[in-house]
Amino acid sequence: MASIVAGIGYIGSRLVQELLAQGQEVVGLENFFATDRRAVEQLRQSMRFRLVEGSITDSAAVARTFDEAETVEGIFLLAAQASGHPNAAAPEYTEEANLRGPRIVLDEAVRRRVSCPIVFASSMLVYGTPLPDVVDESTPYGRFADLSHLSKCYVEKLLEMYAAIHQLDCRVVRLGLTYGIAPVMKTDPRFMTAPNLFCYRAARHEPIEVRSGHALATIHVDDAVRALLQAAGWNRSPGFAIANAVGAVTTIPEIAEHVRELGVQRGLTVRIVGQGTTERPSAMPVVHSRLERDGFRPRRTLIDGLAETLDYFLKHHGC
Numbered sequence: 001m002a003s004i005v006a007g008i009g010y011i012g013s014r015l016v017q018e019l020l021a022q023g024q025e026v027v028g029l030e031n032f033f034a035t036d037r038r039a040v041e042q043l044r045q046s047m048r049f050r051l052v053e054g055s056i057t058d059s060a061a062v063a064r065t066f067d068e069a070e071t072v073e074g075i076f077l078l079a080a081q082a083s084g085h086p087n088a089a090a091p092e093y094t095e096e097a098n099l100r101g102p103r104i105v106l107d108e109a110v111r112r113r114v115s116c117p118i119v120f121a122s123s124m125l126v127y128g129t130p131l132p133d134v135v136d137e138s139t140p141y142g143r144f145a146d147l148s149h150l151s152k153c154y155v156e157k158l159l160e161m162y163a164a165i166h167q168l169d170c171r172v173v174r175l176g177l178t179y180g181i182a183p184v185m186k187t188d189p190r191f192m193t194a195p196n197l198f199c200y201r202a203a204r205h206e207p208i209e210v211r212s213g214h215a216l217a218t219i220h221v222d223d224a225v226r227a228l229l230q231a232a233g234w235n236r237s238p239g240f241a242i243a244n245a246v247g248a249v250t251t252i253p254e255i256a257e258h259v260r261e262l263g264v265q266r267g268l269t270v271r272i273v274g275q276g277t278t279e280r281p282s283a284m285p286v287v288h289s290r291l292e293r294d295g296f297r298p299r300r301t302l303i304d305g306l307a308e309t310l311d312y313f314l315k316h317h318g319c
């Protein structure tokens with residue numbers, strides 16, 4: 001009996017760590033597209049973690065992953081070309097991994113008649129940028145700026161369809177921009193979220209570039225993982241449900257300013273450059289979440305998470 005985690009990247013590695021800490025068996029599926037193989041090594045020290053190296057788009061690799069799990073306790077869909085950076089991947093790769101990949105996993109789940117929860121890591125960016133003034137799970141999709149985030153709409157609707165047609169138990173968690181420390185920490189700017197990238201740059205005495213002043217939703221990686229696990233625990237199978245998972249609503253200039261202040265406290269001079277530094281929304285959007293109605297409360301604050309991330313990068317990559 002094991003949970004399947006497809007995508008052992010930044011969030012997936014933290015999820016695997018948590019599942020192992022809870023005593024569970026975990027089978028990972030990862031093709032090392034955006035993750036350094038060495039970063040996953042520490043997870044492989046656990047006898048309860050098995051890794052299938054392969055692509056979510058390869059039905060044989062997906063079948064092997066299910067075989068390894070034997071009885072599947074939960075499926076977490078986190079494998080994706082997750083970056084909106086224009087040079088992160090060819091559009092064809094993003095389409096293949098993000099659109100076809102989840103469908104192949106769902107087909108395998110149907111074929112094996114699994115009844116476990118299937119949890120998909122979607123994004124708060126489905127509401128568009130800037131965030132509407134008030135957001136809940138019924139707020140319509142907004143405007144998109146990249147294929148990776150656009151693909152979230154397709155997969156959300158795919159899960160809804162498979163729940164209705166094949167009686168799968170599908171849950172979507174719309175995560176805010178995620179920050180904090182996980183076993184897999186990226187240092188390639190194309191694959192880093194702005195908060196972590198700002199901490200990395202500050203630790204290396206590089207300027208922080210701010211490109212937009214819009215309000216956006218954020219969440220600490222620990223809370224993101226708690227939200228995914230809470231969604232897996234909902235007692236409503238089979239069916240389809242969506243939840244927002246947000247710790248704080250803030251702006252990129254504010255995150256940059258926090259990193260600058262934390263840097264100053266550590267004797268760093270942090271330079272912020274870019275056009276977004278003066279823009280500020282007049283009021284911050286309000287985000288409602290059905291997870292909160294179910295008792296979920298974020299435990300980690302933005303400042304706390306930025307401080308630990310800056311300290312991490314100072315220790316491992318500072319100069």
Ligand SMILES: NC(=O)c1ccc[n+]([C@@H]2O[C@H](COP(=O)([O-])OP(=O)(O)OC[C@H]3O[C@@H](n4cnc5c(N)ncnc54)[C@H](O)[C@@H]3O)[C@@H](O)[C@H]2O)c1
Pocket residue numbers: 006007008009010011012029030031032033034035054055056057077078079080081082083097101121122123124174175176177178179191193
């Ligand atoms: N990080 C965030 O701020 C954030 C916010 C909202 C939603 N999400 C979503 O959560 C999920 C995980 O995000 P993350 O930040 O950990 O990103 P990540 O890039 O670190 O993790 C995704 C993993 O999927 C792997 N992958 C890519 N193509 C694959 C393929 N064809 N087969 C198997 N594995 C493949 C990558 O190598 C990577 O390890 C993604 O779907 C992302 O869109 C992330």
